Amino acid sequence: MPELPEVETTRRRIAPLLLGRRIASVATTQPSYFFLTPPAKLRAALAGRRCAALARRGKYLVATLDDASRLVLHLGMTGQLFSSAATSPRLLRASARAVLAPEAQARFTPDAHTHLRIAFEDGGPEVWMRDARKFGKVLWLAPGATSERLDRLGEDALGATGDALFAATRGRVVAIKSLLLDQAVLAGCGNIYADEALFAAGVRPTRAARRVTRAECERIARELVRVLERSIETGGSSINDYVAPDGSDGAYQDERRVYAREGEPCPRCGAPIRRIVLGQRSAHYCRTCQK
DNA sequence: ACCGCACCCTGAGCGC
DNA sequence: TGCGCTCAGGGTGCGG
Numbered sequence: 001m002p003e004l005p006e007v008e009t010t011r012r013r014i015a016p017l018l019l020g021r022r023i024a025s026v027a028t029t030q031p032s033y034f035f036l037t038p039p040a041k042l043r044a045a046l047a048g049r050r051c052a053a054l055a056r057r058g059k060y061l062v063a064t065l066d067d068a069s070r071l072v073l074h075l076g077m078t079g080q081l082f083s084s085a086a087t088s089p090r091l092l093r094a095s096a097r098a099v100l101a102p103e104a105q106a107r108f109t110p111d112a113h114t115h116l117r118i119a120f121e122d123g124g125p126e127v128w129m130r131d132a133r134k135f136g137k138v139l140w141l142a143p144g145a146t147s148e149r150l151d152r153l154g155e156d157a158l159g160a161t162g163d164a165l166f167a168a169t170r171g172r173v174v175a176i177k178s179l180l181l182d183q184a185v186l187a188g189c190g191n192i193y194a195d196e197a198l199f200a201a202g203v204r205p206t207r208a209a210r211r212v213t214r215a216e217c218e219r220i221a222r223e224l225v226r227v228l229e230r231s232i233e234t235g236g237s238s239i240n241d242y243v244a245p246d247g248s249d250g251a252y253q254d255e256r257r258v259y260a261r262e263g264e265p266c267p268r269c270g271a272p273i274r275r276i277v278l279g280q281r282s283a284h285y286c287r288t289c290q291k
Numbered sequence: 292a293c294c295g296c297a298c299c300c301t302g303a304g305c306g307c
Numbered sequence: 308t309g310c311g312c313t314c315a316g317g318g319t320g321c322g323g
Contacts, residue, residue: 033299033300077300078300131300132301134299171292172294174295178294279294279295
């Protein structure tokens with residue numbers, strides 16, 4: 001699932017395909033709640049524009065166009081943003097993968113889940129966005145327009161500090177992990193990295209936020225930034241659907257210590273990693289190493 | 292104000 | 308082999 005490191009990796013690698021190239025046309029699928037801006041309006045707004053800058057805010061990508069309007073993308077759970085020249089088996093369903101010859105597996109042609117296809121006047125590779133579950137979002141903002149979604153976001157998780165986290169936890173009875181997932185507190189932190197940061201900091205995910213000490217908040221913030229930066233270095237985590245824009249996998253899934261490792265030995269003490277449901281999400285932790 | 296929960300969606304993986 | 312069921316989860320919005 002695309003969290004901050006996957007979105008940042010996507011931003012860095014899709015930027016060369018987007019920046020400075022004039023958009024010739026945009027193809028979309030039918031209206032659905034994936035499109036916060038109706039597809040027809042989106043197509044009209046993007047035609048003829050060039051992307052001047054591509055930024056990331058939390059898990060959102062924000063492309064500023066040459067008329068000062070903005071294209072905002074969220075990859076949701078299963079979103080994939082990639083070059084039409086990319087090749088990866090992750091771009092195909094498992095059932096399709098199974099029946100195809102190895103060399104054919106790599107090829108991808110737009111399917112019903114390919115909601116956005118941006119073509120350029122230079123005739124080069126297109127930029128495609130695919131999202132099977134449609135938990136992702138596409139939004140176009142006219143020049144000067146604001147978005148409640150973006151305005152709600154808190155401090156970017158890469159800039160997490162112990163002080164800010166400590167302040168945010170005071171008086172809060174929610175589990176510390178649920179608070180870490182609150183995008184208004186730390187934008188960009190998702191399930192994988194919340195679990196990993198809490199393990200590294202030795203704090204149990206279920207602990208009420210207000211029971212977390214200042215020293216622990218400092219450890220959590222420091223470890224969160226560390227795991228996010230390390231994941232960006234390795235190209236993010238490819239556990240289910242995530243692929244980089246060129247079709248390559250990330251490698252951080254090999255370094256995760258607790259996420260989706262239920263029953264495996266804790267890398268620190270050997271006790272089996274536990275999985276519980278917390279706030280409608282799975283949480284993974286070690287009972288002995290996390291208090 | 293805060294918190295827990297239902298909901299949006301589709302593919303994977305399971306049991307029968 | 309194939310059907311039907313359950314589960315996964317980011318973010319929003321509602322009811323208590």
